[in-house]
Amino acid sequence: MENEVPLSGGRITPGVVRVGRTVRRPATASSSFVAELLGELQREGFTGAPRHLGFDTAGREILSYLPGWVPARFQRWTDPQVAAAGSLLRSFHDATRGSRLAGRHPVVCHHDPGPNNTVFADGVPAAFIDFDTAAPGDPMEDLGYMVWTWCISSQHTAPPATVQAAQVRVLADAYGLDAASRSRLVDAALDRQIRNARWWRSHLARPSPRVADEHEIAGRIRWSEQEHAYTWANRKTFDAALD
Template identity: 35%
Template sequence: MSEELLSGGLANAGAVVRDGPHVLRPVTPYTPSIHRFLASLERSGFQGAPVPVGLDPDGRERLSFIDGDVPVPPYPDWAQSDSVLASAADLMRRFHTAASCFDPSPMAWNTELADPAGGRVVCHNDVCLENVVFRDGRAVALIDFDFAAPGRPLFDLAYFARMCVPIDDDVSASRLGWHDADRGHRLRLVAESYGLEVAERAELLGLLDRSMQVGGEFVRRRAEAGDPSFVKIWEEMGGQQRFDRRRDWWAKHRPHIESTVLAIGGR
């Protein structure tokens, strides 16, 4: 059966294909750990992640293909709805619950986007819209676990919120196709859909700062190393000015967003 190139992604751009019921992707030093983790998720009853099939003779990993819609920039209108955001946050809650049963300590993990504080729950660490499969506007699965590593679920949720609310300046957000939206309302929706109490919401707001730093440093490192995909996105989004602009935007808008997320009457 002929291979079909799958679009989206940066780290493996142009190297991920569908082969009938399977997906073929480049292996990494962390593939054995990821396969053990994904197999554990399947055994736990969580159906929102690919199932590992094995390794091909050419060195690629083979995973089950999950049918559905995967939005890529510029993001379509349906992918920017509140219902899509809420369903993705709920999927993350169920994913973290299933992941908490797995012991990651004996294995090696990619720490490029991992929680700097560490943790014992394997997190996805790269949940953007391009890494979520939707059916009829509802999130059904997470894909692309290359950056999975132990950490705190709230740090994983902060990355997701930063990318999918989005917590970003208007210029950068518009370049990805995002429409203007009430970021405070959408961040509160993430917190409510995940089931956060008020104290956890306050922690989430603090982790957004650290997530911005980790994400910015990751893109800069990859661009400075000459990775073509990251060089391209670095230049298109404005280089270091893009991250300075986001930091300034967050400092200006955080008080309003924080008051909305922590407003009396929430969980």
């Protein structure tokens, strides 16, 4: 077998490696759904996701390798990059809208479409990876998370809320969000921040091995709560940009 090169990008699934022009990932409880989803995306002509190529003799998923860059950390992005991310998310949702996999829900959501799960090609978001948390849902679940992780930041080095709010509008425009949904967008971001803190907190009560050590988990909880407090304090600014 060709050499295995460890890959980074996603924070949750360990043991992801590149083998030639493929990626091998440990199978999870969601592997069957992911295989069906990636097959459906391919049939619909959506190119912003890897292809599922089956399983290897070790039981790992085999995915096509997508060349490009996956950011290791959140950072500030340009308006064109944010717009490209919003357009990519809309294309993904549209490819699943009304499908059997979406069931009674409007679409299949990625549920973690942050920069760390996005492949950049020539500096522009081109594809999503790590579909382990994909499931039927409401588009606002993904949009709320994307607004937060691509546009909003409580860091002292981040630009003022007015600048961040303008970028929230860039994302909403690129996605093609209607007026009724725009009025729910900030609430969707706040909800994802609280859910993220709750998700990490639930792992503190789980036996080892955990997805991260207690110190890192505690840090992610504090960060999520800090981001929620910042978004809440500036929600009028974010809402006003979406009018």
